[in-house]
Amino acid sequence: MADSGQAVIVALDGPVVRARSPVPFSINEAVEVGDKGLLGEVLRISGEVIVVQVYEDTAGLQVGDRVQGTGQPLSVQLGPWLLGGIFDGLLRPLNDATSAYVHPGRVQRKPQQFHFQPRLQADAGVHGGSVLGDITSPQAKKQLLLAPPQVQGKLVMLAPAGDYPDDEILCKVRQADGGELGIAMTQSWPVRIPRPAAQRLAAHAPLLTGQRLIDVLFPVARGSSAAMPGGFGTGKTILQQSIAKWCDADVIVYVGCGERGNEMAEVLEQFPQIEDPRSHRPLLERSVIIANTSNMPVAAREASIYTGVTVAEYFRDQGLHVALMADSTSRWAEALRELGGRLGELPAEGGYPAYLGSRQAEFYERAALVRTLSGLTGSVTLIGAVSPPGGDFSEPVTLHTQRNVRCFWPLDRDRARARFYPAINPLQAYSDDAASMIGWWQQQGAAEFASQRRRQLELLEEQAHLARMVRIVGKDALPASQQLTLLCADLVNDAFLRQSAYSKIDCFASPQRQIAMLQLLDHFILRARQVLASGADMGHIEHLPVLRRVRRMGEEISEAALPEFKQLQDQIDAEFAELQARSVSTEEAGVS
Amino acid sequence: MFPEVVLSGAASGIQGPLLFLERSLRVGLNEAVEVLGADGVPRPGRVAALDESRMVVEVLEPTQDLGLAGTRLRFHGKPLQFGVGPGLQGRIFDGVGRPLDGGPPLAIVEERPIAGLAINPTARALPTDFIETGVTAIDLLNSLVRGQKLPVFSGGGLPHARICIEIAQHARLLKQPEAGFSIVFAGIGVSHTAAEQFRSAMQHSGALSHTALFLNLASDSSTQRLLTPRFALTAAEYLAFTEGRHVLVILTDMTNYCESLREVSSSHGEIPGRKGYPGYLYSDLATLYERAGRIRGLPGSLTQLPVLTMPGDDISHPIPDLTGYITEGQMVLDRQLDRHGIYPPIAVLPSLSRLMDQGTGAGYTHEDHPALAAQLYAAYARANQVRVLASVVGEEGLPANDRLYLAFGNEFESQLIRQQEPRTLDESMQIGWRLLGRLPHEDLSRLSDAQLARYLKPADTTHA
């Protein structure tokens, strides 16, 4: 690295600062600007003039103020203290603050104590990813101390078991070149560079979200990527929060990028109180929250996305499955647009810089299931919200995103307005992971999963088709079989896909409960078809008392009461049997 | 700090609201300046851009009478500030915080930067206290809570002013009905009549003594409009977080604000975004709307009720669109309801209160309130689908069940939405239950059996 230089500001325009320097800076070098030491990054160099993007409010900066180089690319500190914490877009802690407001300028994180238990002995050979020891704390799950990716050499010092501050050097490695490298629990990594892994693996298991519409119809695999575009108020944030609460990842990275302060406060308030259904520990202990709200500086929005995915990779490297929520990636794109404009770049479509597509591709490419440098299996699943202007999905950010993700979950305004949640439009949504997840469901005991899922999708499609007919001829004019299709499709929506995030019972569905509901509904559909074919009256089927039970099964049958699905199925059978008996007897009466 | 410095004879150009000057002293970005014309009248401005030899000052009042020769600048070495102190209430200010009512100057205890600071998300307390506004479409279906920002999306000629006045007069906490709100009203580019209407209504109801008015009239400079909401919010923050009051801020009309922002942005030569509005319209609006909320450990709260008129009644226009992406819901007024004589003409389907779930239900309002609202929504959405059908196949062509929904839709609008008088939440809920009672009970899948039994007469199973 070059010696850190010093430059003097010559021009100021919003978050973009130009400075003149006699000594060289490097591109992407982190800098400190002005007396307060505002954090910035060198974006361009032309001759003696550097162009710096400042990640904090630049009000009060003056021409003539100093820009101090750090000699490092823009990096974040990574360590065991991340879990349970809330940070700004550059991973500086927000909860140490003494004021109710965010003030620009340097923030020092206070080191914390963690217990360290070494796994190796002095003289051991180490390489990037070698597991040096275990890190434990009462408030967070167990973590590993790994040798940073670039390390290669021999261990010359390893601290004995004990409690240490996270910034203390716990081991020393003599590198091949003779240099010695100290390793602490807290390590630094440049945000824009993906952390290396040994090998990318093919996805084979779902990231279970507990949301039926996703898990059954449009699943996302561990290590895959998904996007949910939707106009304002269609339910992106609630869905992201639901997934963050209930999905079966080991670690959640929740990035609030340019959205509301109250939503972050909500996460902070709820996560310590909600119990992770698997570990029975407070959800906050497996979460890292990165908050760069809409009123915080725009440039940091751009960085927060990279910060988030870097944190996710850090935990992935410890052999954990990580899910990252980014709400909303559109604000990131807009930050790129605004900064591009200030840098005088030529705008492309929608005013966004021409590199928008490649930046998004780079980001989503960091979603992966991998064998880590340590030989463990870990994954990063990326789930991004997209906020298209006017709710129009043909705008550049949505289109580029759609090209880069494997699962597409568009939220529908009409569904949201009717308070039908989650408002994912099942006719526009898709998942490239769906086919490879079927085997997993079969292993869970859903032998007919593929055909049951297909039946639901077909019904939804036919419903859309028939709805057009109904608009022309009226519902009563349709043949009974098509009326039944409409009823069944309505049930798929109302009894299966609808799932309120606020329901105590239904906010989350385990795979077993999802299977029970899927099978029950499918059973109803098949029985209804048989009974109708054997001459029952559609009017009677429509008014079966059990329908109300079926429609409310999500609300009423909890995880602890799965046997009740069997009772409900018995009720379905009994009512159909009665119908069938009635239709047979009226038929006989008619014949005689 | 920085002694006041006066600079004269440095102006090299004037373009719209922008003043270009030779830079001969050290000033900071965004610092406040006073621009004095030959007439000696000070106009507020701020340093918008700087380089080694030049600087650009954005003048926040008309630049008509400014000339290059006579123009002087006074620098304060700090950002634009508003001096706040006790006695804000009951006063009328212009758009930049100067008393307009002939009263004495404010007793200033503190100068605060009008731009405000971002509230640290970890310091926020969640808004959960239900506010009864007396409006059924809000209280029952889209509840407002203390510390929320809930805009009214209106259109030219729709009665948003009346709705805001009524809310300002009636708003109270369900749990402490006697504790009212302090009102901060910011008229942004409003007509004199509209401002006077609000003032006299507040006077009439005796509420003027706890109201502070900030008026940027339609005839005032449009660049000044960028400051008016910031002055008003600075006052509101003082009332809420220093004096510990519950403050309701009405910002009307945010469309005028956005127009001004577009004007100033284009004078800077910035690349325009959608419909000519600057690409940072979202971030700029967020710096206003995000000033609503509650802060942990402090007693007060700041609730915002911004009003905007949707150009061309188009909800996807950038102004309502970006507002909706920032605020915690929206109340949408509808021209057709208004034409049908329904007051308040609130279209409930596109309306939303995102914080409703935090402030309603057991412990907040009534345990069955959320389910009732959800069921009313589902039924009304279905009624609207049936209306579309009916317009094609005719009412007679509809199945009997659908005709019930058609009737429900009409009653929903004429009996539940429409109201002459403010209602209590209980009154609103009763109407809701009554209307639902006319629908087939088997359809009411958002209600539990217990709720059906409690509120609805036994199902009339009139089907064959």
Ligand SMILES: Nc1ncnc2c1ncn2[C@@H]1O[C@H](COP(=O)(O)OP(=O)(O)OP(=O)(O)O)[C@@H](O)[C@H]1O
């Ligand atoms: N799954 C859900 N269950 C119950 N209610 C929901 C659900 N999803 C959304 N809602 C309701 O819709 C409201 C808006 O949802 P949300 O805030 O997630 O929208 P959004 O798409 O993130 O909007 P924006 O783009 O403006 O941030 C919520 O406050 C809630 O009332």
Ligand SMILES: [Mg+2]
């Ligand atoms: Mg959201």
